[in-house]
Amino acid sequence: MKHVVVLGAGSGGAMTANILRRKLDRSEATVTVVDKSTDHFYQPSFYLVPFGYLDPDQSRHVDELLKPDVEFVHDAVTGVDPNAQTVSLEAGDDLEYDYLVVATGHRLDPTATPGLLEAWQETDDVYPFYHYEAALEMRDALENFDGGTFLVTQPDTPIKCPGAPLKLTMLAEDYFRRRGIRDDVEVIMTRNAEHHFGVQPYRDKLYEIWNDRDIEFKENFSVAEIDPDANVVRSADGEEIEYDLYAPVTPQFGQKAITEGSPLADDSEDGEYVTIDQHSCQHDEYENVFALGDCENAPHSKTAAAARKQAHVVGKNLTALLRDEPMRAEYDGYAACPLLTKKGKALIAEFDYEGPISAPVESKLNWIMDVNVLPSVYWDAWMRGYDPLP
Ligand SMILES: Cc1cc2nc3c(=O)[nH]c(=O)nc-3n(C[C@H](O)[C@H](O)[C@H](O)COP(=O)(O)OP(=O)(O)OC[C@H]3O[C@@H](n4cnc5c(N)ncnc54)[C@H](O)[C@@H]3O)c2cc1C
Numbered sequence: 001m002k003h004v005v006v007l008g009a010g011s012g013g014a015m016t017a018n019i020l021r022r023k024l025d026r027s028e029a030t031v032t033v034v035d036k037s038t039d040h041f042y043q044p045s046f047y048l049v050p051f052g053y054l055d056p057d058q059s060r061h062v063d064e065l066l067k068p069d070v071e072f073v074h075d076a077v078t079g080v081d082p083n084a085q086t087v088s089l090e091a092g093d094d095l096e097y098d099y100l101v102v103a104t105g106h107r108l109d110p111t112a113t114p115g116l117l118e119a120w121q122e123t124d125d126v127y128p129f130y131h132y133e134a135a136l137e138m139r140d141a142l143e144n145f146d147g148g149t150f151l152v153t154q155p156d157t158p159i160k161c162p163g164a165p166l167k168l169t170m171l172a173e174d175y176f177r178r179r180g181i182r183d184d185v186e187v188i189m190t191r192n193a194e195h196h197f198g199v200q201p202y203r204d205k206l207y208e209i210w211n212d213r214d215i216e217f218k219e220n221f222s223v224a225e226i227d228p229d230a231n232v233v234r235s236a237d238g239e240e241i242e243y244d245l246y247a248p249v250t251p252q253f254g255q256k257a258i259t260e261g262s263p264l265a266d267d268s269e270d271g272e273y274v275t276i277d278q279h280s281c282q283h284d285e286y287e288n289v290f291a292l293g294d295c296e297n298a299p300h301s302k303t304a305a306a307a308r309k310q311a312h313v314v315g316k317n318l319t320a321l322l323r324d325e326p327m328r329a330e331y332d333g334y335a336a337c338p339l340l341t342k343k344g345k346a347l348i349a350e351f352d353y354e355g356p357i358s359a360p361v362e363s364k365l366n367w368i369m370d371v372n373v374l375p376s377v378y379w380d381a382w383m384r385g386y387d388p389l390p
Contacts, residue, residue, distance in 0.1 A: 002029040005097035009035035009062045012103035012293030012307035018385030019315035021067045036076035047168045050138040079261025082286040102291040104255040112251035115226035128250045147184030148244025154191045155251035160302040163337035174342035190221035202349040205360035273297035279330040290314045301335035309334045338370035
């Protein structure tokens with residue numbers, strides 16, 4: 001009997017564990033999932049909750065998500081020894097594995113930008129909405145905001161859902177218009193890059209929308225520090241932006257249990273990501289290790305949509321490997337980003353390693369899909385290891 005251990009019960013880990021449990025016979029393998037948290041959040045809600053467009057109750061207990069005969073260990077992983085095939089835990093004994101799936105996601109580090117944590121905790125103007133608590137608290141702040149500069153910034157590190165800061169910016173602009181205070185608000189978003197969105201033709205469509213709605217994009221802005229006393233963000237070049245209400249995206253990294261506690265990420269460019277084959281999702285050195293989602297170095301957009309496709313590839317390839325069969329499943333880099341442009345309108349950016357798939361069309365149907373349909377598809381199909389949509 002083989003033992004499959006999955007690190008992380010987030011989007012990638014929960015889906016993969018449930019897929020494996022369905023594919024593998026009970027006599028072939030046991031499946032164990034380890035997570036330091038018992039709560040799984042629907043993270044795409046974090047840009048909807050501040051405006052009241054989704055109910056704040058956006059989490060499920062991990063036990064509710066995993067199939068009954070997937071074992072759940074509630075503990076923090078501190079390291080992996082792929083030669084000994086063991087996972088070390090903060091509280092419990094080491095776990096031995098035959099096959100390992102790493103899905104530990106991104107680590108948000110608000111201390112990586114000087115002043116961010118103080119500004120969030122000690123003032124009423126700063127809401128790093130990638131944290132659920134901040135997204136929730138931002139609701140009141142938006143309601144009470146009566147004018148000034150609304151600012152969204154992005155860190156220099158890679159971020160999950162690169163479209164999320166754009167969505168928050170556009171939804172805020174529309175929200176201020178609906179509240180009748182748009183003329184009193186300056187809406188600004190920054191990024192340390194030439195453009196606000198990486199993929200064409202969605203980028204040009206977004207520029208069109210931003211120009212029409214007078215949303216300012218400040219390019220090549222590297223956030224160096226936040227001064228909560230002066231309500232100012234300073235860039236590495238010494239440029240300053242004053243804010244009245246501010247939603248910074250928190251800097252993001254790999255999990256230390258993997259980057260410092262294992263050799264699984266050592267060869268990646270900056271040591272932050274588990275190094276895998278971008279198609280098979282198998283580790284480039286340890287053949288019994290797979291990784292998916294935000295924690296690995298395949299050049300896809302870090303989204304639950306990508307993890308959803310990868311989970312099926314990992315499920316098939318790990319099962320084949322375990323049965324001594326050829327691994328045939330290939331991930332094609334698919335990612336999707338529903339870009340909510342205003343209340344009731346969205347365009348869906350869908351692309352893979354080759355380029356764009358969907359047309360850059362804003363529609364009400366896209367909004368309905370993303371806001372009214374996808375949350376239940378996420379909980380009731382994808383997380384359970386089923387994929388009813390193509
Ligand atoms: C604001 C926001 C908006 C987003 N919008 C979208 C969207 O519209 N569409 C989309 O497709 N995606 C979106 N995403 C991105 C999506 O949520 C992530 O890409 C996805 O969750 C990645 O899945 P994952 O399994 O890699 O990581 P996660 O889902 O983050 O799960 C990682 C898990 O690992 C656990 N873990 C980490 N370290 C340890 C450790 N040392 N020990 C034990 N457990 C550990 C964590 O507790 C967590 O449960 C958004 C994200 C945010 C924050």
